[in-house]
Amino acid sequence: MKGNITTENTTEGGLKKGLGRMLSGENLFMSRYTANGACEIAFASSFPGTIVATELAKGETLICQKKAFMASTQEVELSMHFQKKLGKGLFGGEGFVMQKVTGPGMVFLEFDGHCVEYDLAPGERLVCDTGVVAAMEETCGFDIQSIKGLKNMMFGGEGLFETVVSGPGKVWLQSMTIEQLASLIVPYVPSK
Incomplete structure (x- = not known):
């Protein structure tokens, strides 16, 4: 991350939606990144692909x-x-x-x-x-x-x-x- 970015972990849509995401292979919580001005963020794949x-x-x-x-x-x-x-x-x-x-x-x-x-x-x-x-x-x-x-x-x-x-x-x-x-x-x- 580069710049002023805030991070918040949330169930994004509530517990029911979070549990649904878990059944489909994701986490209960999702990370929300918010840019405060000009920023950069990068993500990496979990597997070569x-x-x-x-x-x-x-x-x-x-x-x-x-x-x-x-x-x-x-x-x-x-x-x-x-x-x-x-x-x-x-x-x-x-x-x-x-x-x-x-x-x-x-x-x-x-x-x-x-x-x-x-x-x-x-x-x-x-x-x-x-x-x-x-x-x-x-x-x-x-x-x-x-x-x-x-x-x-x-x-x-x-x-x-x-x-x-x-x-x-x-x-x-x-x-x-x-x-x-x-x-x-x-x-x-x-x-x-």
């Missing part, structure tokens, strides 16, 4: 993976989003509870690894591994489908299911999840 800054219009909503929210302007609302279908929650890679950020305002999101943004046309479909969908606009459809072919399921290394995101709307994919990185590192960790 990409920070995405996006301006949300009033009522515009993004659905994000748990722990994606990093920071925002005060007007942005952070809440929970529930996957309503059993299959999506169990096999979609993100679980039943995700984060929901609603504008107006600027939001900063952190994604694992490299991030690629796609702008899908109405009806356009994007098929990808489960777990790589980091965020999407609320206008996007989200579903899972089983991988075709027994050989593909058994030897493809992708699991039994894949995610299908359909337009219209933007979707952000991440190149690697923290779980994938951990599984790649484990063989190199010495055991006593």
Whole structure:
């Protein structure tokens, strides 16, 4: 931080909203930074990855993976989003509870690894591994489908299911999840 900045920890919206944030992977309390004049503040990602800054219009909503929210302007609302279908929650890679950020305002999101943004046309479909969908606009459809072919399921290394995101709307994919990185590192960790 540089300049005259005051910091306040708050439940931001009350205890009920704070508990909702906890279920979606955030803390009960949020830090509010207020600039008193010309100031600078910087935030660092909690994992090697990409920070995405996006301006949300009033009522515009993004659905994000748990722990994606990093920071925002005060007007942005952070809440929970529930996957309503059993299959999506169990096999979609993100679980039943995700984060929901609603504008107006600027939001900063952190994604694992490299991030690629796609702008899908109405009806356009994007098929990808489960777990790589980091965020999407609320206008996007989200579903899972089983991988075709027994050989593909058994030897493809992708699991039994894949995610299908359909337009219209933007979707952000991440190149690697923290779980994938951990599984790649484990063989190199010495055991006593």
